Amino acid sequence: MFDQRAISSGAKQFLLRLVLGVLFSLTGFAMSTFGQQATIVGTVTDPSGAVIPNVEVTIANRDTQVSHTFRTNDAGQYVAPDLPIGNYDLKAAASGFRVEETKGVVLNVNDRIRVNFQLKLGTAAETISVESNPISVQTDSSEQSSLINGTQISQLSTNGRSIYTYVTLTTGASNLMPDFQISTPTGAMGGISFNGNRPGHNLYLLDGGENSDRGGAGSSSVMPSIDAIAETQTLTSNYSADYGLSSAGTISSAIKSGTRTFHASAWEFFRNDALDARNFFNPAPASVAELRF
Secondary structure (H helix, E strand, O other): OOOHHHHHHHHHHHHHHHHHHHHHHHHHHHHHHHHHOEEEEEEEEOOOOOEOOOOEEEEEEOOOOOEEEEEOOOOOEEEEEEEOOEEEEEEEEOOOEOEEEEEEEEEOOOOEEEOOEEOOEOOOOOEEEEEOOOOOOOOOOOOEEEEEEHHHHHHOOOOOOOOHHHHOOOOOEEEOOOOOOOOOOEEOOOOEEEOOOOHHHOEEEEOOEEOEEOOOOOEEEEOOOHHHEEEEEEEEEOOOHHHOOOOOOEEEEEEOOOOOOOOOOOOOOOOEHHHOOOOOOOOOOOOOOOOEO
């Protein structure tokens, strides 16, 4: 006869191991996304230019209303790492000074943006608000890169609706792909050379985790839907040592995330000869070549 208590104890142990394994996997996935996030750095000074330590800097995401608070060190500097891409409002507050706000700071994939504050003497009840300049010069990194945002991804016409067709727009990129390719969920054709390097030396990242097909000579392992991608940044040279797995280009994509409100979209993409002009190799009076995609 079977011991019912032994069977029950074994089932509980198996269930416990299963739950711990799932939690560990989810934790590892969450940690992998940190490489996809951005950083804000800055220095806080007084009207004379002297640094102010222990200033409370609050950074709030406009879309989710999630906020984080940091304090400046003895040199008046603060660092806000691991911030998801999006639009942010910043606020600096210290005793004996007016509160200063900088609104509309845009963070893109892998950004490292500097936002400095110069506080004015006054009370905390007084607030100085400054709108962020949408065009800023990158002074904290010497990387050569290009960024394709979500609007460009969804609106620009591409051949095959593949992320590779956007990557080839980067300065220094050479397109080695065929004239036409069908978008597929895995693999596809990633024949792109950056600055003369081999396609197999490229690195693909998806939400901070490696997405390179090691046996595919420069392709990505998983090809997400174009409509699921929020941004794609292509790093071609002088990029940070964080991306030391490649010697050519690093293509880093971020998947769209949620906001405080429900939203949806409806769309259809298609290609048809009724929309195309007759090409040079298909002269009249021959009928227009059929295209259905």
